[in-house]
Amino acid sequence: MQFKTRKLWRLLLLSLLSTCAAAGIVNASEDDSSDQDTQGRRYTFSWMFSESDSMKPRGGTTSGPEVRLDSGTAGAFSELQVRGLMPQERDRRAILAMAGDYRTSFDFIETVGFTQGYRPVAPYQSWGTERVYVVANEPDFVSLQHIIVMHFLDADGFESDAMVVKHWRQDWQYEDTEMHAFEGHGAFARRALNEQLRTGAWTQTVYQVDDSPRYEAIGRWTHAPGVSFWQSGDRRRPLPRREFSVRDDYQALYGSHRITITPAGWTQEEDALKLVLDAQNRPAAEQPYLAREAGLSRYDRVLNYDFSAGDLYWQSTGPFWSRVRQYWTDLYNKESAFRVAKTVDGVPMFMALFDMAGQLFESQGEMDEAIEVLLSAYVTVLTAPVTAS
Template sequence: MKKILIALGMFCGIEPWLMAQPKEDRNAIKQMCGCYEVKFNFAETFAFPKDASTYKPSAQYHEKALEWVQIVEESPRKIVLQHILIVGDTGIVKHWRQDWIYENREFLQYNGFEDWQKIILPKSQVRGQWAQKVYQVDDSPRYEGTGSWIHKDGRHYWESTAYAPLPRREFTKRNDYNLLKRRNRHEITHYGWLHEQDNDKIIRDTKGNDYVLAQEKGIDTYTKVDDNRCALAQKWWKENQELWTKIRRKWDSELAQNQYIKLKKRVDDKPLFMHLFALKNTATQDEINRLIDTFFEVRKSQQQ
């Protein structure tokens, strides 16, 4: 039956890989593109400290921003979306990136100590699913999860669970936990899309034992506005996309060949994103490679 359907698809001018992937899935991912007014909202819901008398929960977090999201790479099994923040009237921040890969089996799992371990899932476990691989502002890894897009009862959403480093809103303020277990839901809505989170703040020791310190709720709403409002971000990306293509190329190479990586938080008292943001958009591939190399504390390839 499958061969008949593929042959029929080719006869009708439909690529076989499109038949294997529900069109609704790709449409849902692409609907996250555009210009958005974003509201970021987080609140700690429960806490389980061993010493309640000294525990200080995070204050509620509320921020607003204008954000541009666009496709920077697309192939039969992959869609890459880049987020760019507009700060004030003229400020631009290259923000997070999300890669969507169909039936992906290889994942980098965060372990809690600035280190990531590659794991490989069986084909049966990812059949029909899309992996979302999220990268930090410097294009280093952040978290990766897999799940099925659900299109039912007028809703279009995707869910997964993944381990991640502390969020940027907390990593300079908190050191009483070292791992965030993220339960993510992306849902396409009438106003744009919603990123909903139910997270555990975890203390993991060096033996791999976990203790849930607290839980939090996150609601990030992306409300679609006219693309012209993000013209500044679009212009910035056109001028800088070649630089970030080179940076992405370096990371892709490292993550493909290494089974385990551990990164330094700072070099010359500055995090990686500050070094990268200071580069001219004419920086060479060798210059970028050398810079990123300085942030690797440990690499373990398949051959080691």
């Protein structure tokens, strides 16, 4: 398989990234039920008195083949349930249990509005298929890379070649001493973690599809027979693509999230306030919060889905992305505050890096230099305070 980006796929990728949750997600029916039945099943709770047309879920519009769910208990979950484990090791096994093959679904809905004359906005729903790879597995550190593999169906029911999209990454650090917190308007700042807060806790750092930072949170794992979950503290995070592609009236989400490991897979629940910030990244004085949003992402294990195209992509481009990760590690270690731009001269960072990932380099030094030159255009080191509480 050739991974040099073709114009058609680049246009399709850009379209998907502009309209779906974080990267292109296939939105397809599980069975042969009618569209009306499918829509009826998709609501758990909603604004029951709103006009149905205005609250029709937005999200992906393409179709994909059916997937087969794994009804058994994952081996990683069984290893997590072993008696007598040290707390840190049980935590680490819970994190590793997120690796594997999944049907992923994303549901987001505003549940409460705070503004005068508030009208609820359409909820967001989409789903896809992705494999989660273990990039690093150490006693104090685990890194997981998500790769989406999509197979589209055309109007005649024919299946396309696989399309691969490097999705988000999550890094977990045990008893971390500091965080780079998102403050607003693309700015991140280093924050020290005191001993009481970090003892026995794990930080989760989430990175964008291009490995630029998204947000970082600290929390603790809780384990009981049959379930494990990690609860984050409150933190700010930037608007996801599903939001900033359609609105610009707020600048950050503020809240917490919970990750739950189950025999069938895992979930991420989110509780967030839509936060308006001023130019100094302070909550707006007159109306800081617009609405509260609930989110639920499900990762259900699947069987016999063809992720081979994702494996080939990761084998081919993995060395490049490891050097991109090193750039950000060096920046984190060197600078206490910086700002990241999504786009420079009309070119999104993710597209520039996705194109570069397919290039050939004579040496690692040449690759590092190209990455440095590219990313330096998107990153600004900050010397003045980036936020005020």
